[in-house]
Amino acid sequence: MTGALPIITADQRLAEVRGVKAAIFGASGAGKTTLLRTLKAGTTLFFDLEAGDLAIEGLAIDTIRPRTWRECRDFAVFIGGPNPALKQDQPYSAGHYADVCAKYGDPSALEEYNTIFIDSITVAGRLCFQWCKGRPEANSEKTGKPDIRGAYGLHGREMIAWLTHLQHTRAKNVIFVGILDEKRDDFNRKVFVPQIDGSKTGLELPGIVDQVITLASLPDKDGVPQRVFVCQTQNSWGYPAKDRSGRLALLESPHLGQLIDKVRQPLPIDARPLLIAPPRQPAATPHTSSDPST
Secondary structure (H helix, E strand, O other): OOOOOOOOOHHHHHHOOOOOEEEEEEOOOOOOHHHHHHOOHHHEEEEEOOOOHHHHOOOOOEEEOOOOHHHHHHHHHHHHOOOOOOOOOOOOOHHHHHHHHHHHOOHHHHOOOOEEEEEOHHHHHHHHHHHHOOOHHHEOOOOOOEOHHHHHHHHHHHHHHHHHHHHOOOOOEEEEEEEEEEEEOOOOOEEEEEOOOOOHHHHHHHHHOOEEEEEEEEEOOOOOEEEEEEOOOOOOOOOOOEEOOOOOOOEEOOOHHHHHHHHHOOOOHHHOOOOOOOOOOOOOOOOOOOOOOO
16 A cells, blocks of 8 residues: 655644744844843743853853853754764764754653753854864865865854754744944945854854844934844845844844734735835926927
């Protein structure tokens, strides 16, 4: 007897519980870690890579503190489960998952957490790069000497694999926090870029997550600086931002819990804003007579 084609019906897809996958960037001291105070502490797991939790002192929240890139990968597969497309000896495979479960215990212990708050992707990138520099790929095949290009190539592949695996954790919200740098391009224009070792991760991250948000300080109508979330790509400040949900305004209150609720609220497909405006009709050309007497 042949099995049925594994089609997920429209009703089944709409009934699925989906988590929000977001990257939030901001300058050092902007208050990124403090956003934890806007989440439900009892259902949030703090993935603390920075060891800089003074901003949330007194907040009763469960925490994990990986110190190596290998631990970061282990926690990622423990949280997200195995990827069946990978061979048994590859990271994030069924074999990797089984080994981690034997190490950490029953993964059902994570069921109570709805949100994984990773602070920060900047430090994760540093741990990854340190690990990459010690791998054979970081040495030249001809001379055996360190090859920084090989290390950066491996770093890009490792970071993208890690981020993508966590992004596929469908039922949980996964929030990546990172530092935003202000730089000048070749034309001396101000640009904002995520602070991550190598260029590959920063370039591909916006395509992996659903939401890219900048936590910024902008003046209100009275000129008083206010912390806000910048949520849309087309913003006059040049901040990195993207809203795949179509539910967020250009500026939102810097309350992460409320923002997650807003992204997950129902929205009819015809209520989503058009990304491409219809072409404008050319303006009518005033009629001019060829008769010089008129």
